Amino acid sequence: MITNEKQYRSTRALIEQFRVGLDALAGGDRPAMSPEMIALQRDALQSQIDDLVSEADAYDALRSGKITSFATDDLSDLPDILIQARIARGMSQRDLGDCLGLKEQQIQRYEAERYRSASLDRLIEIADVLGVRIHKQAELVGDASLESIGGEMWKSFPIAEMYKRGWFDDFEGTMAQAKKAAAQLVPVFLRHAQAPLVQAGLHRKSVRASGQVHEAAIVAWEARVRQLAERAPPEVEFDKSRINETWLKGLLALTLVSNGPAEAVEYLSRAGISLVVERHLPGTLLDGAALRSRNCHAIIALTLRHDRLDNFWFTLLHEIGHLKLHIGDGEFAAIFDDTEAPSNDVIENEADYFAQEALLSSEQWEVAASRYLRTEKSVMVDAKRFGVGPAIIAGRIRREAKDYTLLKGLVGNGEVRRQFDL
DSSP states (O other), X not given: OOOSHHHHHHHHHHHHXXXXXXXXXXXXXXXXXXXXXXXXXXXXXXHHHHHHHHHHHHHHHHHTTOOOEEEOSSGGGHHHHHHHHHHHTTOOHHHHHHHHTOOHHHHHHHHHTTTTTOOHHHHHHHHHHHTEEEXXXXXXXXXXXXXXXXXXXXXXXXXXXXXXXXXXXXXXXXXXXXXXXXXXXXXXXXXXXXXXXXXXXXXXXXXXXXSSOOHHHHHHHHHHHHHHHHHSOOSSOOOGGGOSHHHHHHHHHGGGSTTHHHXXXXXXXXXXXXXXXOOOOTTTOOOEEEEEOTTSOEEEEEOOSSOOXXXXXXXXXXXXXXXXXXXXXXXXXEEEEOTTSOOOOHHHHHHHHHHHHHHSOHHHHHTOTHHHHOOHHHHHHHHHHHTSOHHHHHHHHHHHHTOTTTTGGGSOTTSSGGGGTO
16 A cells, blocks of 8 residues: 555656556567567566556545545454545645654554554544544545534544644643543633634635545634634724725735735734734645634734745735635635645635736736746846736746746745744
8 A cells, every 4th residue: 555655656656667668578679588478477567557556546546535435344454544544634644643743754654564563542543633433434524514523523633733832721731631631622722712613604614625624623723823813903894895906006015025924914904804824734734714703804824834935925815815705794704725726616716816916917927028038037127027026926937837946046935934933
């Protein structure tokens, strides 16, 4: 079984090598062997290719998030189920280790030996974190609708990571004690954060993500974001009409200054928007979120998963687009985004387009020389011409070319997190 991306890439590479060998046997350069021996080697190679393709395709299917149940006839299948569930949740071995308070190497050892050295308590703990429930079959509990938190599901929250980040106020116990007290600590945390519990129709959410959503981690992260937003709320109520061309031009001017991301906090606050930065939790791969507050404020939360200026400004404008177009009464109360995840969703396409046009309009892009030249000099000329930071143009070029080796020196690597003390 393939358990990580490195093994997956190696498997795909091996498939191609075997196919080259198979083609050689079928071509004119085949070795001087009898037809029978050639046929045997061809069959053996094809059998190996078929097995490897089956493993690689199974890994693709798991990480796509489409598989949520795993048939089992025996408890001995549990190790494979836990590995498959981790992949289906979109969690790396490091992510799972972070949730458990373990090193990535320990998870790698567990999976390499199919959890033979893991205690029953550890297996149960891992199943809880992954949200795996086993009856006559094993199935992932919960889905992208985020409508099934409760009961034993408290155990699936990333308690170790929440504990390490100091999210449990006034709790002075150890990490092990926090895990045992999850059923008490998590509800209190959610209440203190004034997080609206998941109720269909009352708290409608949308999640753009790669693979299965780890709903407990999403709920915990949202609660923390709301908690931080309430500590320093804007002095004015949020009004969608404030997000107009003039306001966007003022925000765009901040792309020209070195501390623009930090200054954006105050700029958004004056429009009734709290800008919160909180690292994503393992298994979520979030870039940002747009949320409606109970006190007539709006919230934009960013994870800074990618520490680049171009990513910061695009994600920020994407979430502003959601506030303008989709968040409000009768609409969504919260929208969560992995901006790298493919999406055919209308609201995500609208937010992508809003961000793209706000940063650099289609008319400007049509006449931008840097779009075709892709040189640092042409980017700098266009940036001055259009009044935006060079990272905006460099990022647009990289996204359209799907080549992230281009213009590395202009996208502001390492320039964002330091402004938020991360």
